[in-house]
Amino acid sequence: MNAYIETFGCQMNERDSEILAHLLGRAAYQQTSTIDDADLVLINTCSIRGKAEQKAMSLLGRLAIRKKKEPRLKIVVAGCVAQQEGQRIIDRVPQTDLVIGPQEIYRLPEYLDKVVRSGKSLVANDLVDRFKIPDLGHVSPAPAASRFLTIMQGCNNFCTYCIVPYTRGRETSRPVADITAEARKMIDSGTSEITLLGQNVNSYGLDRGEENAFPTLLRRVASLPGLRRLRFTTSNPKDLSPTLMACFRDLDNLCPWFHLPVQSGSDRVLRRMNRKYSRREYLDRVAGLRDACPEIAITTDIIVGFPGEEEPDFADTMRLVQTVGYHSAYSFKYSPRPGTVAAGFDGMIEEEEKSRRLALLQSRQNEITLAVNRGYEGGEVEVLVEGTGRDPGQWRGHSRHNVVVNFTADAPVAVGDYCRVRVVQGCMNSLRGEKI
Ligand code: 5AD
Numbered sequence: 324m325n326a327y328i329e330t331f332g333c334q335m336n337e338r339d340s341e342i343l344a345h346l347l348g349r350a351a352y353q354q355t356s357t358i359d360d361a362d363l364v365l366i367n368t369c370s371i372r373g374k375a376e377q378k379a380m381s382l383l384g385r386l387a388i389r390k391k392k393e394p395r396l397k398i399v400v401a402g403c404v405a406q407q408e409g410q411r412i413i414d415r416v417p418q419t420d421l422v423i424g425p426q427e428i429y430r431l432p433e434y435l436d437k438v439v440r441s442g443k444s445l446v447a448n449d450l451v452d453r454f455k456i457p458d459l460g461h462v463s464p465a466p467a468a469s470r471f472l473t474i475m476q477g478c479n480n481f482c483t484y485c486i487v488p489y490t491r492g493r494e495t496s497r498p499v500a501d502i503t504a505e506a507r508k509m510i511d512s513g514t515s516e517i518t519l520l521g522q523n524v525n526s527y528g529l530d531r532g533e534e535n536a537f538p539t540l541l542r543r544v545a546s547l548p549g550l551r552r553l554r555f556t557t558s559n560p561k562d563l564s565p566t567l568m569a570c571f572r573d574l575d576n577l578c579p580w581f582h583l584p585v586q587s588g589s590d591r592v593l594r595r596m597n598r599k600y601s602r603r604e605y606l607d608r609v610a611g612l613r614d615a616c617p618e619i620a621i622t623t624d625i626i627v628g629f630p631g632e633e634e635p636d637f638a639d640t641m642r643l644v645q646t647v648g649y650h651s652a653y654s655f656k657y658s659p660r661p662g663t664v665a666a667g668f669d670g671m672i673e674e675e676e677k678s679r680r681l682a683l684l685q686s687r688q689n690e691i692t693l694a695v696n697r698g699y700e701g702g703e704v705e706v707l708v709e710g711t712g713r714d715p716g717q718w719r720g721h722s723r724h725n726v727v728v729n730f731t732a733d734a735p736v737a738v739g740d741y742c743r744v745r746v747v748q749g750c751m752n753s754l755r756g757e758k759i
């Protein structure tokens with residue numbers, strides 16, 4: 324039997340989908356890359372913004388229609404929408420066989436079996452406080468040069484716009500031994516780049532009462548033989564410590580890239596977002612990082628049109644992106660999420676006004692990104708080859724600064740190779756170059 328997985332949302336979800344693919348394999352499903360061939364379709368959903376949720380729900384709607392003609396089709400909804408909506412998904416789309424939250428995915432084969440035996444739909448979305456991620460570390464649908472490794476689940480920050488604390492529960496850190504064992508298995512299978520994942524990696528270990536455990540973990544993982552590149556994401560600026568900054572000075576294989584979501588450049592908005600840092604503190608952290616590692620590439624996330632954001636607040640954000648000079652930024656229109664504090668705030672901004680601010684911000688950031696990328700022209704970068712590029716004869720991968728590089732090569736190149744590439748052109752979303 325064939326299974327098709329569609330993944331929305333963050334890297335955490337991508338990693339969960341790898342685990343789901345492995346578990347489907349145990350339940351005798353092979354992965355297929357064409358949805359029409361599938362006997363089972365699993366949608367791994369994201370609820371971070373309304374749009375992500377709508378995309379998943381419209382795919383579910385199309386599958387429900389198909390199932391009317393093809394009753395044997397199994398439909399599974401996983402991820403954050405599954406967690407949040409639970410039974411309501413089955414009420415709306417009764418063709419759904421299984422709704423399974425992020426903490427429950429490890430029991431997928433058991434639940435599938437139940438569904439098949441009973442012929443009835445099932446909802447599994449329990450959320451517990453001290454969730455232990457089972458040790459499925461080595462599992463992977465295929466060997467890969469670059470892999471994600473989840474080090475913790477959940478979030479305790481309760482930023483007023485964010486749904487994650489409600490869908491992924493409280494912070495729970497995996498034991499250091501589990502993480503290093505998993506990293507070792509990945510390296511043994513041919514992985515040379517690992518990205519450690521968590522909603523807020525800086526609070527790794529705090530749930531066990533350990534202060535500043537993340538820099539220690541980082542040093543442990545960095546010291547594993549065979550690991551050529553180490554990255555992590557995401558960090559809340561409020562907890563970014565000097566000890567973590569120092570890692571960028573000391574660890575050769577820790578890549579010079581830091582994703583530091585700012586969300587807004589206005590102190591008033593940051594307070595209403597419950598971010599627990601000020602614009603000044605944020606800029607100080609940026610300066611600290613650059614002091615530890617002058618070449619570090621900083622990227623960010625920004626929300627425009629948060630309730631009550633006025634013109635001067637937005638101007639503060641525009642000035643901040645200029646001041647920091649981000650390598651790139653993900654920016655979004657504020658989307659009210661059910662159950663979050665901000666969804667009940669006064670001062671909702673009109674959709675049209677949000678779009679106007681987003682367009683202004685994105686065009687400013689695009690200019691900055693282009694200037695940063697042009698700055699690489701004529702220089703050399705190291706690329707981990709991930710696949711073929713857009714044009715024929717081209718290869719593609721990321722630089723140590725996490726910039727996409729497309730390049731040509733005279734000699735043979737294989738996925739997983741590290742190539743030195745001369746940058747010929749800096750474009751908006753990538754660099755173009757030639758293998759040296
Ligand atoms: N509306 C818009 N953007 C949001 N994000 C999180 N919640 C919302 C929301 N309700 C953005 C933040 C976060 C990124 C992953 O998504 O910028 O860092």
Ligand code: SF4
Pocket residue numbers: 331332333334335336368369370371402403486487490491
């Ligand atoms: Fe989306 Fe957040 Fe869930 Fe990731 S954790 S899938 S970004 S809602």
